Amino acid sequence: xxxxxxxxxxxxxxxxxxxxxxxxxxxxxxxxxxxxxxxxxxxxxxxxxxxxxxxxxxxxxxxxxxxxxxxxxxxxxxxxxxxxxxxxxxxxxxxxxxxxxxxxxxxxxxxxxxxxxxxxxxxxxxxxxxxxxxxxxxxxxxxxxxxxxxxxxxxxxxxxxxxxxxxxxxxxxxxxxxxxxxxxxxxxxxxxxxxxxxxxxxxxxxxxxxxxxxxxxxxxxxxxxxxxxxxxxxxxxxxxxxxxxxxxxxxxxxxxxxxxxxxxxxxxxxxxxxxxxxxxxxxxxxxxxxxxxxxxxxxxxxxxxxxxxxxxxxxxxxxxxxxxxxxxxxxxxxxxxxxxxxxxxxxxxxxxxxxxxxxxxxxxxxxxxxxxxxxxxxxxxxxx
Numbered sequence: 001x002x003x004x005x006x007x008x009x010x011x012x013x014x015x016x017x018x019x020x021x022x023x024x025x026x027x028x029x030x031x032x033x034x035x036x037x038x039x040x041x042x043x044x045x046x047x048x049x050x051x052x053x054x055x056x057x058x059x060x061x062x063x064x065x066x067x068x069x070x071x072x073x074x075x076x077x078x079x080x081x082x083x084x085x086x087x088x089x090x091x092x093x094x095x096x097x098x099x100x101x102x103x104x105x106x107x108x109x110x111x112x113x114x115x116x117x118x119x120x121x122x123x124x125x126x127x128x129x130x131x132x133x134x135x136x137x138x139x140x141x142x143x144x145x146x147x148x149x150x151x152x153x154x155x156x157x158x159x160x161x162x163x164x165x166x167x168x169x170x171x172x173x174x175x176x177x178x179x180x181x182x183x184x185x186x187x188x189x190x191x192x193x194x195x196x197x198x199x200x201x202x203x204x205x206x207x208x209x210x211x212x213x214x215x216x217x218x219x220x221x222x223x224x225x226x227x228x229x230x231x232x233x234x235x236x237x238x239x240x241x242x243x244x245x246x247x248x249x250x251x252x253x254x255x256x257x258x259x260x261x262x263x264x265x266x267x268x269x270x271x272x273x274x275x276x277x278x279x280x281x282x283x284x285x286x287x288x289x290x291x292x293x294x295x296x297x298x299x300x301x302x303x304x305x306x307x308x309x310x311x312x313x314x315x316x317x318x319x320x321x322x323x324x325x326x327x328x329x330x331x332x333x334x335x336x337x338x339x340x341x342x343x344x345x346x347x348x349x350x351x352x353x354x355x356x357x358x359x360x361x362x363x364x365x366x367x368x369x370x371x372x373x374x375x376x377x378x379x380x381x382x383x384x
Contacts, residue, residue, distance in 0.1 A: 016109050019044055019081045020139040024111070026054040026063070027083045027146060031199050032227045033057055035307045037114070037150040041067040042081040043074070043105070050074035062087065064096040068103050076104030083143045085114040085136075088123040097126040107133040111143035115154045149311035152331065158304045159312040163321055164196055164334040165350040168342045173318065176346040178212055184336045187374030192336065193219050200229045201309035202257075207235035209316035216245050217315070228255060230308065234294045234320060236261045236284055238268035242275065251276035259294050289354055296323050322353025325363055333365060333381045336373070 019042050027040030033055045041063035043051035051074065053066025061069075064086055068075055086096035086108070100108060108127055113136060114120055127134050144151060149160035166183040167173055174180035182189065197203065197219045209215065210233055217231040231246050238260050240247060250256035256277045260269075261284040269279055280302075283295040303309040314324060324330050335350070356362055368380040 015047070016081070016135070016138050019049070019079075020083070020109060020111055021142075022049070022052070023063075023081045023083050024139060024142055024146060026052060027143075030055045030057075030063075032225065034150070034199075034201050035153070035310050037084050037147045039063040039082065039084045041083070043067050043071040043078050044081065045071075045074050045078040050078060059093075062093055062096050064099055065093065068099060071103075077106050078104075079107040079109060080105045081109045081138075083111045083139075084147065085110050085112065085119055085121075086123040086127065087114070087119050088126050089118045095123070095126075097123040100127065101130045101132060105132065108135075109138050110134065110136045111138055112136070112140045115151060153304050153310040156304070158300055158329075159201070159309045160331050161300065161312045161314060161324065161329055162196065162200075162332045162334055163314045163324065163330045164192065164336070165315075165321065166336045166338065167350050168338055168340040170341050170343060171349050172342040172344075172347045173350050174348050175342050176344040178348075180213065183340065184338045184376050185374040188336050188338075188376045188378065190221075191373055191378070193221055196313050196334070197229060198226060200311050200313035202230040202232050202303060202312045204232045204234065204312055204314045204320065205316045206320040207233055207240050208319065210235075210240055210244050210246055213316075214241075214244050215315075216249070218249070228253065229313070230255045230257055232257045232259060232299075232303075232312075234259050234296070234299075236264070236292055236294060238264040238272065240272070242271060247272065247275050247277060250278075254278070259299055261292070261294070287354070293319075293323055296320075296329060297327050300329060318348055318350060318352030321351045322355070325351060326353065328383070330383065332368070335379045335381075337377045337379060339375055 023040040023042045027038045030038040036055060036058050039062060040054040042049055051067040051071025053063050053070055055063045064082060080100055086100060088095050088097045124134050124136065152160040165173060168183060203217045218228045219226045233240055233246060235258050240258055246256050254276060257280055258272060258277050259280045259282050262281055273279060282299050284292050285295050286292055314320060364384045365381040366384050368382055370377060370379045
């Protein structure tokens with residue numbers, strides 16, 4: 001991960017930025033900490049690192065606790081660099097602010113405050129009340145980028161939503177016969193598993209994608225730490241095949257959620273529940289053109305406020321993409337573009353639905369980044 005340091009804060013130094021950059025690199029190792037934030041901590045005494053750590057997973061010791069154990073007695077009189085405000089409340093672990101004080105740390109450099117209402121400002125307040133010198137804002141921009149999904153969920157109550165689509169150069173997601181394997185190269189598919197799926201709390205698809213492609217929606221890396229996200233299927237009438245891979249996996253890991261309407265057949269509900277699927281009933285909307293769909297805003301509000309997901313990856317299909325886009329629920333777009341031409345008026349594009357009637361109504365975006373991935377190009381954009 002490349003970190004570009006922010007301008008030093010008042011009372012901070014170049015060495016503060018250097019040690020904070022190290023803490024941020026450690027924090028990035030905790031990619032499976034969600035719904036908790038990714039946090040790193042470095043403890044420095046006499047200009048050298050005497051302890052460091054990061055938050056590995058929910059329920060495990062926080063970054064400060066790991067770093068203090070590593071530092072031992074060397075923490076007394078030292079400076080602690082923490083990428084997020086130390087917590088001040090009792091959860092599954094004791095307050096980190098108190099732990100830093102008890103260890104005798106005399107100075108704490110914090111990248112950013114925590115918007116969580118249980119913490120916001122109180123962790124820093126506890127430290128200062130105990131006579132600890134606290135500096136806030138060193139490498140703040142980098143810290144915010146690292147924990148963008150967590151911050152978004154804590155501030156808005158909604159998960160951070162990324163729409164990922166693999167398309168040909170002419171914007172197709174399949175041929176006119178429905179064949180879509182594979183659009184992008186193995187290099188790009190591996191990248192999507194490592195960078196997108198492996199860091200998401202939930203993957204959302206429509207039931208049409210399940211019927212047509214029978215996807216696994218798991219993380220396949222071949223090596224390294226893997227955490228499969230929840231698989232969320234939008235299925236108003238519970239048409240999902242009982243022998244689909246997603247349903248079969250439900251009994252293995254309990255991570256399949258099928259979202260349906262109130263009029264879904266009771267027989268299908270019972271069958272899916274017996275298979276280990278978690279059923280979630282949501283309101284149904286009528287788009288005015290005779291199509292009924294899940295109220296995706298209500299769904300995402302539930303995913304966010306329940307703590308089930310801070311980051312959501314949407315992978316299909318075109319109708320789901322339209323529903324989310326028209327509801328302004330997409331925070332980031334990711335197109336994996338392959339140098340191929342499919343053609344054909346009947347070949348589907350990446351966004352379906354009824355579409356806009358006028359170009360003036362088209363949803364404007366701003367380019368964020370682009371990079372090569374084997375023969376493909378990966379492009380990120382965000383709503384204006």
